[in-house]
Amino acid sequence: MASPRQIKLGMFLRPAGHHIAAWRHPESQADAGWNFSRYMELAQTAERGLFDMLFLADTSGVPTDDMENARHLAYVAWIEPFTTMAALATATKRIGLVCTSSTSFETPFGIARKFASLDLVSRGRAGWNLITSANPLEWRNFGAEPQGAPAKRYARAREFAGVVEGLWDSWDDDAFLVDRKSGVFFDPEKLHALDHKGEHFQVRGPLNVSRSPQGRPVLVQAGASDEGRSLAAETADVIFAAAPTLEVGREFYADVKARVARCGRNPDHVLIMPGFQVMLGSSEQEARDRFEFLQNLIPDALGVRHLSTYIGVELSGYPVDGPLPDLPLTNLNVSRTEMLFKLARRENLTIRQLYQRIAGGRGHFQTFGTAKQVADMMEEWTMAGAADGFNYMAPLFPGQLEEFIAGVIPELQRRGLYRTRYEADTLRGNLGLPRPASRHTHSPVAATA
Ligand SMILES: Cc1cc2nc3c(=O)[nH]c(=O)nc-3n(C[C@H](O)[C@H](O)[C@H](O)COP(=O)(O)O)c2cc1C
Numbered sequence: 001m002a003s004p005r006q007i008k009l010g011m012f013l014r015p016a017g018h019h020i021a022a023w024r025h026p027e028s029q030a031d032a033g034w035n036f037s038r039y040m041e042l043a044q045t046a047e048r049g050l051f052d053m054l055f056l057a058d059t060s061g062v063p064t065d066d067m068e069n070a071r072h073l074a075y076v077a078w079i080e081p082f083t084t085m086a087a088l089a090t091a092t093k094r095i096g097l098v099c100t101s102s103t104s105f106e107t108p109f110g111i112a113r114k115f116a117s118l119d120l121v122s123r124g125r126a127g128w129n130l131i132t133s134a135n136p137l138e139w140r141n142f143g144a145e146p147q148g149a150p151a152k153r154y155a156r157a158r159e160f161a162g163v164v165e166g167l168w169d170s171w172d173d174d175a176f177l178v179d180r181k182s183g184v185f186f187d188p189e190k191l192h193a194l195d196h197k198g199e200h201f202q203v204r205g206p207l208n209v210s211r212s213p214q215g216r217p218v219l220v221q222a223g224a225s226d227e228g229r230s231l232a233a234e235t236a237d238v239i240f241a242a243a244p245t246l247e248v249g250r251e252f253y254a255d256v257k258a259r260v261a262r263c264g265r266n267p268d269h270v271l272i273m274p275g276f277q278v279m280l281g282s283s284e285q286e287a288r289d290r291f292e293f294l295q296n297l298i299p300d301a302l303g304v305r306h307l308s309t310y311i312g313v314e315l316s317g318y319p320v321d322g323p324l325p326d327l328p329l330t331n332l333n334v335s336r337t338e339m340l341f342k343l344a345r346r347e348n349l350t351i352r353q354l355y356q357r358i359a360g361g362r363g364h365f366q367t368f369g370t371a372k373q374v375a376d377m378m379e380e381w382t383m384a385g386a387a388d389g390f391n392y393m394a395p396l397f398p399g400q401l402e403e404f405i406a407g408v409i410p411e412l413q414r415r416g417l418y419r420t421r422y423e424a425d426t427l428r429g430n431l432g433l434p435r436p437a438s439r440h441t442h443s444p445v446a447a448t449a
Contacts, residue, residue, distance in 0.1 A: 008389025371407025
């Protein structure tokens, strides 16, 4: 019998932890938003746990204007992710470094240049989480009207991604001759200008960064709308999902893998990794009690603010222990909001109960239990066709990550579901993804180191 495919793991970094009140916990690293050494320690710990990659999310601005209620929120100021990843590249050796940049605010040339450079600095460990942005709180920092509807956002993102990939192929792998004797540094035949003229961008190229170790940095996406899923299927190497249940996870997995196949791509070369928020304890009860402790640290005002910001509708005028009112869908977090509305209706949740549901995992799957129970859950999701791996989310750093590495990782290894050492030097290599050939060369796809 073929051995089951090994589980891939991302480590979703968020300063004090993913729970909204994590910073109030006596064991949290509340200063992580501005103390880089915290990120460094977490990255090194994750590398000890043989995680495939670190992941940093981002938004281009403070996520609320309601400072009175937001004063309880820790996730308002943090070190810019790209800068963080460049620094972490020198503090780690094997773990992948994936961070977020928005196609709504950046330029394709700038993104292509930065991520190719991160790939060189990290020797083949860079990844870009491609997002579109609909939030007016971010758009106003760029002097423009929000581009809300998914069709518009993703049309720009599709062209953006195409330009970036084209620029990454500017130089053939063997373009640099560095021939001291003849004085020829590079072969102009192996340099390709892009000459892109599209609806949103005009980019001549070529890129002034050589082809990077992975050929192209790993492309990650998390679009969940129809347009988002399509772009991910066409271009992404890794797709993050937010699935609150195994059933939703399987639906997403089947739908996206089918879309990948319809694009003529190999579904095994596109990895689907749902968010997985894990609270560990020596017993399930202890894990639940630990989570409850965090839940009780959420001030009401913050919980309501968090939910309101999340769904783009102000809820502060409604009773917190009353039902979620019937609300319109905005252009914000469309698919995730829809999912939350359904959840609230299905389970008859009050506003408080709903904010508590997203306080830890923001709609991602949440699990509580012993290392064995969590490993069972991960095995179940991968065997059931809902995941190729997970984007691990600790409610509380650093303790939960350390317990995960001490307990869950060895349990998965015992079952043959997780690596016992890094297989490769590059992120693509560890993810089992081929190194893409340049569009300008006809050589066979080179193996990753
Ligand atoms: C794991 C994960 C990470 C994400 N990271 C970010 C992020 O850093 N910044 C952001 O604005 N959106 C982020 N998103 C949101 C997605 O990019 C996407 O907009 C969302 O899933 C809704 O899909 P849609 O844009 O197709 O409606 C993330 C989503 C997931 C599941």
